[in-house]
Amino acid sequence: MPELRLGLIGYGFMGRTHTNAYKKVASFFPELKYKPVLQAVSGRSEEKIKAFAEQWGYASYETDWRKLLERDDIDIIDICAPNNMHREIALAAAEKGKMILCEKPLSMNTAEGEEMAAAVEKAGVPNGVSYNYRRIPAVTLAKQIIDSGKLGKIFHYRTNFLQDWCISPNVPQGGDSAWRLDAKVAGSGVTGDLLAHCIDTALWLNGSITDLTAMTETFIKERKHALTDKVEPVGVDDACSMMCHFANGSLGLFESSRYAAGHKALFTLEINGEKGSLRWDLHDLHRLEYYTKTDEGALRGWRSIHVTDHDDHPYMNRWWVPGLQIGYEHTFVHQVADFLESVEKGTAFSPNFRDAVETQKVCDALLKSAKARSWESV
Numbered sequence: 455m456p457e458l459r460l461g462l463i464g465y466g467f468m469g470r471t472h473t474n475a476y477k478k479v480a481s482f483f484p485e486l487k488y489k490p491v492l493q494a495v496s497g498r499s500e501e502k503i504k505a506f507a508e509q510w511g512y513a514s515y516e517t518d519w520r521k522l523l524e525r526d527d528i529d530i531i532d533i534c535a536p537n538n539m540h541r542e543i544a545l546a547a548a549e550k551g552k553m554i555l556c557e558k559p560l561s562m563n564t565a566e567g568e569e570m571a572a573a574v575e576k577a578g579v580p581n582g583v584s585y586n587y588r589r590i591p592a593v594t595l596a597k598q599i600i601d602s603g604k605l606g607k608i609f610h611y612r613t614n615f616l617q618d619w620c621i622s623p624n625v626p627q628g629g630d631s632a633w634r635l636d637a638k639v640a641g642s643g644v645t646g647d648l649l650a651h652c653i654d655t656a657l658w659l660n661g662s663i664t665d666l667t668a669m670t671e672t673f674i675k676e677r678k679h680a681l682t683d684k685v686e687p688v689g690v691d692d693a694c695s696m697m698c699h700f701a702n703g704s705l706g707l708f709e710s711s712r713y714a715a716g717h718k719a720l721f722t723l724e725i726n727g728e729k730g731s732l733r734w735d736l737h738d739l740h741r742l743e744y745y746t747k748t749d750e751g752a753l754r755g756w757r758s759i760h761v762t763d764h765d766d767h768p769y770m771n772r773w774w775v776p777g778l779q780i781g782y783e784h785t786f787v788h789q790v791a792d793f794l795e796s797v798e799k800g801t802a803f804s805p806n807f808r809d810a811v812e813t814q815k816v817c818d819a820l821l822k823s824a825k826a827r828s829w830e831s832v
């Protein structure tokens with residue numbers, strides 16, 4: 455099996471999910487030509503990165519990510535660092551001819567994203583962005599159902615992503631634990647962090663968004679900054695709501711918040727078409743709800759499909775026996791498998807950098823609309 459040697463940058467939440475996927479993919483997708491090898495990981499603290507490398511099985515580590523790019527024994531750079539680092543790393547990695555998998559959001563804004571997409575295209579390197587929710591079997595099944603025409607013309611797309619970890623004013627902003635609340639590091643708040651997932655999935659399932667209007671709110675205006683220890687204004691959006699038109703004529707309603715008490719990661723979507731509807735919820739991620747008007751009248755109602763069947767459901771023949779569900783971490787295994795397959799076949803992985811710029815454009819238009827209280831074209 456030819457090896458593809460990995461250089462991982464960032465070893466937090468996503469560094470762990472991605473590493474877990476690289477370790478498992480060859481076992482569950484044995485037909486793939488390329489096998490990822492945990493060659494090196496990079497982080498700033500030598501003590502911590504050494505411990506991570508030992509715990510997860512990396513052959514080596516670097517305390518400066520730039521060193522990874524200088525090494526001839528690294529084929530893929532996987533960017534799992536905070537958002538403000540994506541651009542610099544991606545541009546440098548493309549320059550060195552490395553393949554790149556980048557965490558979402560691709561960039562801090564559309565302009566950066568365009569620059570990054572142009573760089574990987576110029577370098578001709580395989581590239582992908584980690585909008586992993588596409589690869590939950592129930593969500594992939596939703597895509598297959600929509601594409602088969604079973605819902606007919608789509609009228610409504612409704613989606614949200616809700617959390618509740620910011621309600622306390624004592625949550626700091628900035629630093630390693632709360633960089634998501636620091637606009638200089640995150641770019642935006644829930645828009646780029648959470649709603650970007652809803653947008654990527656929506657663009658994939660329902661096509662492009664033409665125009666939108668939105669509102670955002672920052673409920674707690676000042677928080678102590680973990681790096682300066684001073685109370686500073688909060689520059690990110692805590693919540694956002696968006697109404698939009700899709701190019702296919704349907705109407706979209708999107709909402710995201712970190713102030714929805716009781717919700718930890720409630721990502722839901724519902725699509726209503728002329729022949730039926732679909733509904734999905736991340737808290738019950740192995741189920742897809744489906745309603746079809748073609749059912750016999752007396753039996754008509756919402757079906758709850760347990761998406762675990764080997765023969766009928768995407769990705770499920772890789773895992774256990776029918777009826778036994780899989781979870782969140784498997785989406786990253788599917789992502790790596792699809793990425794390796796695209797490298798093998800010389801086809802474009804989706805979403806790639808260019809696809810992810812489309813999500814970035816919607817995020818930028820949303821933030822602009824909220825500020826100007828206007829309708830914006832995408």
Ligand SMILES: NC(=O)c1ccc[n+]([C@@H]2O[C@H](COP(=O)([O-])OP(=O)(O)OC[C@H]3O[C@@H](n4cnc5c(N)ncnc54)[C@H](O)[C@@H]3O)[C@@H](O)[C@H]2O)c1
Pocket residue numbers: 463464465466467468469496497498519533534535536537557558559584585586630631647
């Ligand atoms: N696909 C998803 O569902 C998903 C979920 C969470 C986060 N993300 C994205 O993944 C990225 C990382 O988020 P996270 O939750 O893993 O954050 P995290 O805070 O858990 O980890 C970030 C890592 O980057 C490292 N880092 C920071 N500066 C560095 C530097 N100069 N050199 C090397 N490493 C550095 C930190 O030490 C840490 O290991 C973000 O872009 C985020 O938006 C995506």
